[in-house]
Amino acid sequence: AARSLGLDVGPMSGFDNTQVDQEFFPDGRYASNFLLNLGYGDPAALHPRGPRFEFDEVCAIY
Numbered sequence: 426a427a428r429s430l431g432l433d434v435g436p437m438s439g440f441d442n443t444q445v446d447q448e449f450f451p452d453g454r455y456a457s458n459f460l461l462n463l464g465y466g467d468p469a470a471l472h473p474r475g476p477r478f479e480f481d482e483v484c485a486i487y
Contacts (some may be wrong), residue, residue, distance in 0.1 A: 433466040 427434045437460040445457045 427463060431465070432463055435462045437461060 440460055442457050445460070447454075450456060451463075
């Protein structure tokens with residue numbers, strides 16, 4: 426839904442749920458499941474997409 430409004434969204438991993446919960450939900454009523462960044466990115470800061478294999482180079486249908 427956010428992308429349909431022109432926002433960039435990206436999930437983040439590798440965070441400590443316990444520390445996040447203590448900082449943002451100290452009463453214990455809520456718990457974090459995931460984090461994501463949300464905002465308007467700068468298209469000029471994007472890196473070009475890296476090379477990709479062609480389907481036939483990595484897959485075979487028997």
